[in-house]
Amino acid sequence: MEDSVEERILAGLDDEQRAVATQLTGPLCVLAGAGTGKTRAITHRIAYGVHTGVYKPQQVLAVTFTARAAAEMRTRLRDLGAQGVQARTFHAAALRQLQYFWPQAVGGSLPGLVDHKAQLLAEASRRLRLSTDRASIRDLAAEIEWAKVSMLTSDTYVEAAAGRSEPAGMDATTVARLFAAYEDLKVDRNVIDFEDVLLITVGILQEDEKVAATVRAQYRHFVVDEYQDVSPLQQRLLDLWLGERDELCVVGDASQTIYSFTGATSSHLLQFTGRYRNAKVVKLIRDYRSTPQVVQLANSLLAARTAESERRGTRDSWPTPLQLVAQRPPGPSPTFTECSDDEAEAADVARKITELLNNGVPASEIAVLYRTNGQSEAYEQALASAGIGYQLRGAERFFARREVRDSLLQLRAAARTAGNDDVPQQVRDVLSSLGYTREAPQSSGAVREKWESLAALVSLADELSEARADQGFTLQAFVAELEERAAAQHAPTVQGVTLASLHSAKGLEWDAVFLVGLSEGLMPISFADTPEGVDEERRLLYVGITRARKYLALSWSTSRTPGGRASRKPSRFLDGLRPDSGAARSYRQPTMRRERKLSAPAHCRTCGKVLASGAERKMGRCADCPANYSEETFEALRAWRLQAARETDVPAFVVFTDATLVAIAEARPNSLEKLAELAGVGPAKLDRYGESVLSVLAQTN
Structure with a gap:
């Protein structure tokens, strides 16, 4: 007897995933470790609810954090026969509601949406006569975004x-004055930003009961993925969508909270059962992604932090992590490699990648992950020298490429007259006119990149044709899929080694992963100078480790440049993990910034008065006292700082603040020892930037 649709949906799920899929009502908290099949569990839950009649598809809203993840969820739901379910990001869902309700709730037309804050912030800075550059505008934009998702105003920001x-x-x-000026400018120009989309939607739902009732009648069941990343503002919107109901399923893992700097917090996930006393909790701990060797390393990384809390005997913000259980067969042990400098590290990685390629591992299944985008250059050069193709994640978007846009036009035209036979072959026929061939070209550069884009479309056609064979898959359906993916920037897999930052690798996986630059100052990053900041860096490394299915290589270098001082040390997180490291070293926890401000009073070196502000203490003089530095020196230091910030993909003030640069320009230290005496130049920054700063000073008058 043939299985029912419902039985087929549940088939292949493990016991815990099945528990998620069959718990269709009431509050449900799914604690899902990396690689445990959480997306599979929740999409099958929604599909099971639809096919059993518990859910009406149009009354389910599934929310996730990236357009790509939402598009992938819609694709999976469609393949499971659950069309009509809304899968969107918080912003996309709120914007759709705002566009619909604005005329009746506010009146008139919706203001324009500002894609980037830079231009308005630059104008606000000029109005306040503040000196800013591109890097500082980026830093200020990030700060204002944090304030708004934390539901702060310019009046409440300071505290x-x-x-x-x-x-x-x-x-x-x-910053508060600039914040207020920026908000005033938006009113003058009749525009809103992305945070306003959430804030205004929250305001309308709070103030207009009729609108709130309409939304709650539309959506009766909610699923929130990556719940550890919600901000206070997103949580408030979710509460308003729900009203007094509790038809909510949340999925998350506190050990993968890596976006705290944007306002994300795992507290909502950790406190879910306290809020919903009748909530069911299901833990997904069976890791289907990684080998036992990779899983053990990931577990050990988190366990070391848990043991640290137990040794101290104090309660802190570190929650007990999920203990993953590997389901895959054993594989090779992770490797740990120390290199003399960054160039040697990149060359070693390129050599190992060549070995993997020769052993049959596809280039698209290999990734090099680093802490900051500025680290990619060495690996780009090393891979290019080895004749290995690569793609930079976060570079030009797939659907913006010329050959992809041309392909979509050609496929759209062909779909008007195409039959329903052999869609993959039809796609090959169309794309052959644009340069697609069965075999990859031997050349590199633009020709190879173009072929890889076309080959990715062909591979997607093969994949979808097989997955939707029983749904009458046509060329028209393939074109519709491409258009939907283009809108969501849900790119297909492109051949070539992936180069990406650890943050941008979240949600992805590869057969082989190289985690590079794992030295103190980069992992954890030098500006992670609070216990919470260091914990977040540990979680970031955990995310990197759990991206690997089979091969995992970890490496670091003892010097930045060939022949440089070998002063770098391997990351503290590797203590006890790498074979020769022994027990974990004892690191003094960083001191909170508020505690540092309780130091002895500092006096102006010019007039002798007590210095009041942090900026004055860093400069070593009152703001009103005359400066005694060369403008040429100061501007040279600013130019160097901007370049350093770009190389490491951090805000410029994280390298050194303006006040610290002024102090350096005035003191003109001629040795690392003298430089270390200045406020704002700690040991980590001295090690990372000291020699470069002295070089800049030596080249100016």
Whole structure:
């Protein structure tokens, strides 16, 4: 007897996944470790609810954090026969509601949406006569975004920002003034930004009961993926969508919270059962992605932090992590490699990648992951020298490429007259006119990149044709899929080694992963100078480790440049993990910024008065006292700082604040020892930037 649709949906799920899929009502909290099949579990849950009649597809809203993840969820639901379910990001769902309800709730037409804050912030800075450059504008934009998703206004920002780094070297009061000026400018121009989309939607739902009732009648069941990443503002919107109901399924893993700097917090996930006393909790711990060797390393990384808490005997913010259980056969042990410098490390990685390629591992199944985007250049050069193709994640978007846009036009035209036979062959026939061939070209560069784009479309046609064979898959359906993916930037797999930052690798996986640059100052990053910041860096490394299915290589270098001082040390996170490291070293926890401000009073070196602000203490003189540095020196230091910030993909003020640059320009230290005496130049920054700063000073008058 043939199985029913419902039985087929549940087939292949493990016991825990099945528990998720069959718990269709009431609050449900799914604690899902990396690689445990959480997307499979929740999409099958939605599909099972639809096919059993418990859910009406149009009344289910599934929310995730990236357009790509939402598009993937829609694809899976369609393949499971659950069309009509809304799968969107928080912003996309809120914007759709705002567009619909604005005329009746506010009146008139919806204001324009600002894609980037830079231009308005630059104008607001000029109005306040503040000196800013491109890097400082980026830092200020990030700070204002954090404030808004934390539901702060310019009036409440100052108190909430106590203890935070000063963006662009500006104190909290100045940032608040700029925040207010930016908001005023938006009103003048009749525009809103992305955070406003959420804030205004929240405001309308709070103030207009009729609108709130309409939304709650539309959506009766909610699923939130990556729940550890919700901000206070997103949680508020979710609460308003729900009203007094509890038809909510949340999925997350506190050990993968890596976006705290954007306002994300895992507290909502960790406190879910306290809020919903009748909530069911299901833990997904069976790791289907990685080998036992990779899983053991990931577990050990988190266990070391748990053991540290137990040794101290104190309660802290570190939650007990999920203990993953590997389901795959054994594989090779992770490797640990120390290199003399960054160039040697990149060359070693390129050599190992060549070996993997020769052993049959596809280039698309290999990734090199680093902490900051500025680290990619060495690996781009090393792979190019080895004749290995690569793609930079976060570079030009797939659907913006010329050959992809041309392909979509040609396929759309062909779909008007095409039959329903052999869609993959039809795609090959169409793309052959644009340069697609069965065999890859031997050349590299633009020709190879173009072929790889076309080959990715062919592979996608093969994949979808097989997955939707029983749904009458046609060329028209393939074109519709491409258009939907283009709107969501859900790119197909492109051949070539992936180069990506650890943050951008979240949600992805590869057969082989190289984690590079694992030295103190980069992992954890030098500006992670609080216990919470260091914990987040540990979670970031955990995310990197769990991207690997089979091969995992970890490496670091003892010097930045060939022949440089071998002063770098391997990351503290590797202690106890690498074979020769022994027990974990004892690291003194970083001191909170608020505690550092309780040091002895500092006096102006010019007039002798007590210095009041942090900026004055860093400069070593009152803001009103005359400066005694060369403008040429200061501008040279600013130019160097901008380049350093770009290389490491961090805000400029994280390298050094303006106040610290002023102090350096005035003191003109001629040795690392003298440089270390200045406020704002700690051991990590001295090691990372000291020699470069002395070089800049030596080249100026």
